[in-house]
Amino acid sequence: MENTQKKKVGGLAGIVAGKSAICTVGTGHGLNYRGYDIQDLAMEAEFEEVAYLLLFGTLPKKSELEIFKHKLQAARHLEPSLQEVLKLIPKDSHPMDMMKTACAMLGCLEKEKPDFSNQKDIAIRLLGVFPSILTFWHHYHHNNISIDTQSQEESIAGYFLEKLHQKPPKKLWTQAMQASLILYAEHEFNASTFTARIVTSTLSDIYSSITAAIGALRGPLHGGANEAAMELISEFSSPEEATKGILSKLESKAKIMGFGHRVYVNNDPRNVIIKQWSKRLAQDVGNTTIFPISEAIEKVMWEEKKLFPNLDFYSASAYHFMGIPTAYFTPIFIMSRTSGWLAHIFEQRSDNKLIRPTSEYIGPSNRAYIHINNR
Ligand SMILES: CC(C)(COP(=O)(O)OP(=O)(O)OC[C@H]1O[C@@H](n2cnc3c(N)ncnc32)[C@H](O)[C@@H]1OP(=O)(O)O)[C@@H](O)C(=O)NCCC(=O)NCCS
Known part of the structure; x- marks a missing residue:
């Protein structure tokens, strides 16, 4: 069936901007993550399995998934200075701005090593901590409580719902959230992922790449x-x-x-x-x-x-x-897409080349300089 969207020449539409082994979007392959069909993943897998697949390239064995989930659970804590920052971010701030600020603050507190040797630890930390950041900030400003970010709940989906609603989530809701996080996890060279890759290509740190990606995701033409x-x-x-x-x-x-x-x-x-x-x-x-x-x-x-x-x-x-305030819809996208962003950061680093395209100049030329006193 004919689609009414015109073929675009702007916005880099249709331009192949690099190679990736992480995901295919359309183009005859459908949507798959590292070769696995999105339908199968969303129906069968847990989000943590998919995050592992994206980050490390293979589906985890049971024991590997268990270790990964324990590490994610351990990564939920918010140190006092990060809590202080979250308390200072005004209640009426856009939650995406809050998430951006929290990510940048984390980069000040838990620095990435110049040789990137702790990049996997940071990846786990970010995936584990984003739900804590969002729910802590929410309850502090809306309910006047500082929540305990620890929990026995193993899954990120269930943890987020539990902390948001301050009670154990319904099984159905956790399943729905699992599926949603899987669907949002990765989507090739979309605007925020490409942003993350550009920042990474300058040999910058993970926190800078993720903070920039959050900024790109915020807009209504993308995550918003x-x-x-x-x-x-x-x-x-x-x-x-x-x-x-x-x-x-x-x-x-x-x-x-x-x-x-x-x-x-x-x-x-x-x-x-x-x-x-x-x-x-x-x-x-x-x-x-x-x-x-x-x-x-x-x-x-x-x-x-x-x-x-x-x-x-x-x-x-x-x-x-599921009772989630509308303003948190895009921050949930962060909780999921961070897995895809991180996979792309690792991939970019594994074969890096500075991303620096050129533009077609369409401004004026051959203008004579006029001294400021004569303008
Ligand atoms: C996603 C999106 C940015 C892709 O757009 P794009 O490839 O840049 O194409 P354009 O926005 O230029 O749209 C092409 C044509 O389709 C129309 N169109 C595209 N999406 C539309 C929408 N959601 N509502 C109404 N018209 C739309 C445009 O108005 C345009 O029509 P025109 O040629 O008569 O001016 C666009 O579809 C959009 O803005 N959607 C709404 C935002 C959204 O849902 N974003 C999430 C994406 S996952």
Whole structure:
């Protein structure tokens, strides 16, 4: 089926900017991580298995996964100075700015060695600590408590839900969060990953690369789309209203967040999986409006523009059903995508070349300099 998105020449669309053995997106291979199909991973694996696969190149054996999970659990602590920084970051800050600041602060406290020999330890630390950072900051500013970041909960998915809601998570919610983290973990040379690789290519440290990647992820054309999608869905109280509302937005040439993709042409293979989870979670919490509204938006977007939902669209309602505040949707993306970013940082370092393209100059030329007194 023909897609309405025009072939782009800007934004490096279609440009092969390097080689990678981590992930394929579209281009005849579908979506796979290190050769494993996303459907299989999202249905069968735990997020920690997938993170291990991305970081180290192979699926872990049982014993390897156990050790990895223990290390991740041990990496959840927040030292007092990091806690102080989190307390100082204002309540009304964008949580992505808070995450960026926390990551940069961690780089000051737990430096990477100049020879990068502790890069794997830092990778585990970042994956383990991001959920603690988000939930600690949340409870300190919204509930006036400093939470204990330790827990017996083994999985990152379950840990995040437990710390956010301050009670053990439902099994179904942990499973849904596992699947979501797997779907968000890696996506080839997307904007934030490419940012991380550029910073890495200067021989900078991991924290700088991840902080920069968080900055790139924050925008609504990238990770911020899941929050924008929830805000959009929340504008409507019925499928009929949603259909009318979207038609009117399209009429005024508005972009509908959570739709379309730079690389995928007819569908996002992650959508079918997250959509099923969204439906199950809607049933679980007895919400009968949001899912039909989302489907109405999906229908009208396809009929009018031949645009399909990307991962962000149904992730929004899935997270909403699990009681997660909308402002934390993109920080959850960080908790997951850090695994992909780290894999790319390691890969870039293993065969590094400074990433420094050139531009086509389109400015004025041959201008005579005019002294400041004569301008
Ligand atoms: C992801 C995205 C940035 C990729 O876009 P791109 O390859 O740069 O293509 P463009 O944004 O230039 O879009 C091409 C055409 O499709 C239209 N289009 C693309 N996505 C659209 C959307 N979500 N809503 C409405 N129209 C859209 C554009 O308006 C444009 O139409 P035009 O040629 O008539 O001007 C784009 O689809 C988008 O902005 N989506 C919404 C944000 C989002 O969900 N991001 C998460 C991505 S995983």
